[in-house]
Amino acid sequence: MPYELLRDAITGNQLEVYLQPILDLRQHRLTGAEALSRWHDPQLGQVSPDNFIGLAEDTGLISDLTRWNLNASLRHLARARRQVPDMNLSVNLSPRMFAERDIAVQIASALDVWDTSPEAVTLEVTENALMEDPALSLRLLTSLRDRGFGISIDDFGSGYSSLAYLKQFPATELKIDRSFVMDMQSDARSVQLVRSMIDLGHHLQMHVVAEGVEDATTLELLTRMGIGAAGPVDDRPGAPPADACGRRGRRGRHHPRTAHPHGV
Numbered sequence: 001m002p003y004e005l006l007r008d009a010i011t012g013n014q015l016e017v018y019l020q021p022i023l024d025l026r027q028h029r030l031t032g033a034e035a036l037s038r039w040h041d042p043q044l045g046q047v048s049p050d051n052f053i054g055l056a057e058d059t060g061l062i063s064d065l066t067r068w069n070l071n072a073s074l075r076h077l078a079r080a081r082r083q084v085p086d087m088n089l090s091v092n093l094s095p096r097m098f099a100e101r102d103i104a105v106q107i108a109s110a111l112d113v114w115d116t117s118p119e120a121v122t123l124e125v126t127e128n129a130l131m132e133d134p135a136l137s138l139r140l141l142t143s144l145r146d147r148g149f150g151i152s153i154d155d156f157g158s159g160y161s162s163l164a165y166l167k168q169f170p171a172t173e174l175k176i177d178r179s180f181v182m183d184m185q186s187d188a189r190s191v192q193l194v195r196s197m198i199d200l201g202h203h204l205q206m207h208v209v210a211e212g213v214e215d216a217t218t219l220e221l222l223t224r225m226g227i228g229a230a231g232p233v234d235d236r237p238g239a240p241p242a243d244a245c246g247r248r249g250r251r252g253r254h255h256p257r258t259a260h261p262h263g264v
Helices: 003-011 049-059 062-083 103-114 127-132 134-146 164-168 188-203 216-225 241-246
Strands: 016-024 029-041 045-047 088-092 121-126 150-156 173-176 207-211 229-231
Touching: 003 029, 003 049, 003 062, 016 062, 016 088, 029 049, 029 062, 029 229, 045 049, 049 062, 062 088, 062 103, 088 150, 103 134, 121 127, 121 134, 127 134, 127 150, 127 164, 134 150, 134 164, 150 207, 173 188, 188 207, 188 216
Parallel strands: 029 088, 088 121, 121 150, 150 173, 173 207, 207 229
Antiparallel strands: 016 029, 016 229, 029 045
């Protein structure tokens, strides 16, 4: 995949933001979404996020891609919150951004542009990303948390094996990795591990989200365990903002199917 194509797609605003809905299991309604970048190139067709995000990280375009995704996502969030004041949005933050000068200021400034509260935005980082440079991660995430952003540990349980970082990092949310959730109906150990992760998060005063919910039975198991939220809750791997936000206020039981959100 040519570097120039991705560079031009970012600078030319040719990417799209898709929203992966997040279901509140207590209220049985959509209360937020994860913002995901999607790219359909005229020459290449639909490009896998794994491919273009990897290219962006390898070539130094990840900062531009992350800034594009953040601003595009906040634009949709600002519009949605005019109708639904408690709408929240999660945005992935690449570890390649952590060393960038004044990154916390840049992120906060984007909120000012779209007149959005930091309390409405959760920044997601993976366990492995946290441990690439623990001291730098701690400084940046503490600065962002002090500004009011939520901090989510994404793919929890699949990466760095030590729990010591939970004592240090100012996380407000745990997102349980889909590899545990998707096996709950067939593997008793997965059920116990998910239950333990939920209890751990709650004891640390964190919001807990389960990823990879595929069916109503798993949703019911998670609800009985006391988890607060789950995603995906849609039958597509992300949806255009107008579609996702249009379903935002619907109540009633949702029956999620397989979806695989990726990265930024």
